Amino acid sequence: MVLIDWVIMLTTLFSIAAYGIWKTRAINTSESYLRGDRDLKWWIIGLNIMSTQASAITFLSTPGQAYEDGMRFVQFYFGLPIAMVILSIFVIPNYYRLKVYTAYEFLESRFGLPTRVLTAVLFLIQRGLASGLTIYAPSIILSHILGWPLNSTILFIGIIVIVYTVSGGTKAVSVTQTQQMAVIFLGLILAAGIIIYKLPDQISFGDAVSLAGKMGKLNVVDFKFDLSNRYTFWSGILGGVFLFLSYFGADQSQVSRYLGGKSLTESRLGLLLNGILKIPLQFVILFVGVLVFVFYQFTQPPLHFNQTNVEKLEKTAAAAEFHGLEKEYAQLFLQRRHEVEGLMTAIRQKNPQAIAEAQTQVKSIQARDKKVREQVKTLISKNVAGASSKDTDYVFISYVLKYMPVGIVGLLLAMIFAAASSASSSELNALATTTVVDLYRRMFVKNASDRHYLLASKGFTIMWGVIALSFAITARLFDNLIQAVNIIGSIFYGVILGIFLTAFFLKKVKGRAVFIAAIIAESLIIYIYFRDVVAFLWLNLIGCALVMGLALLLQAILGDTKEEKALDNIN
């Protein structure tokens, strides 16, 4: 990276943060701080929702995933538009009617205080842990790439985010996310355009698409019903709806975004905009990875994309073996390029037999290619202490640094840092809002002045920021951190969703039944997890089903309490 890239990257990041602070300098009430001024237009809400969901990992990992595995990951989002419609019909009107600050506040009106507090605490545990990972995961990649110490990278992202989130609360998150999303869109369009421009002269855009298709990378939609296949049309539609209902309807980091809307109409349209743009956006991100794949059919790719691992490996006794593999890989690349050119000619001639023969040849070399790359990964695992041999997360960023023009590199790095900041600021803001509204103000300090709650909100934002940073800094001490956080998420998310779905769809179920059901379901989920009966991703669905089933059963057995009957009469 040269000076101009540093200037562009740092100017973009600091100016967005400064703009957020300046724009929200007049905020002096807890309502403005926690809910914004509730003046957002639909397109800003839509951008904020997309920005919250798109973390830095989206732009670092997803193109690499397409490079390795093709575009089938896009199916994961097929259930999202349906979830947006369901939320617009059933959920947002209820939140608006009750003028809630948080999703959990709604649960008190439906089930009583214990269920509200239980759900808020489950959210705080789950999201509190995840907020550390939101900073840690991109930091580990960016620290390798930029040559910065890991802790400095974590602090760089974390401190910028904490400063503007503490300063302006929900409004600052919204203002900065709009700018960050603009940088992200601009970066993506430029990246796709430049990668197409960088393709060899003899390869047109149409050739690149045809070639990617014949090499199995354009596997966008798969209608086969196969439970063992993680990404199919059916898993996206069936599993995705539940996952996104839970994330967008019950996770305060998203709920905050659309509750800041000027009206119910604006909030609904914001969510629906996400339902229209999300699949195309993911398609473009994955397609960028496919274009990088096509580029590397004609230009030799690195044997291992994480250069830091390579440098460390070269200092070990395995260096000679690595260099041997490098020579083998270079020869394989020349053979593969020859076969790929043959495939390209066959495609242009529209000769099915020649295409099939060339595909067989290319696949055979790809298999040998893969074997060599796996051997390098094994060498790294055995010889470089503490190194992760997975390098797909480095495919896109290493391409950017090596082949993108001066200036664009700075902008694309700003895009990745902007994505990290936007996701992280939403989380810190949501954690602080939930802590103040659902616990502190509701249970501990009920009648203080507004200034007290404003200061408490800022204090809790700092507290969660420090927790997230501490977790991110110590994260490397835990071997399977990402998996651990995903497991914790799966243990809690299903139960939270079950409580919300019961609230919206099982009108006969009351607070006592759902509270006991949630406690039993959470205990059973933890038991199932420790007995290792099913893969942890299924815990979401099981937890949700358990809460709803048990709540119905308990309601039938226990009936209503006196208070619940009285509440029914009032309503």
Added chain:
Amino acid sequence: MKDANQSVSSVDQPPIMRTWTQVYWLVILFNVVLISLLYWFTQAFA
């Protein structure tokens, strides 16, 4: 469900189309067409 829609229907009109139901169908239809195009894309270049 009914309560929620009733409570907002008088002030909450979609800026495009006549009813929210039509807007929801538009979103679903858009995605059906999009996924169909993506399926065609998969088949055409496989």
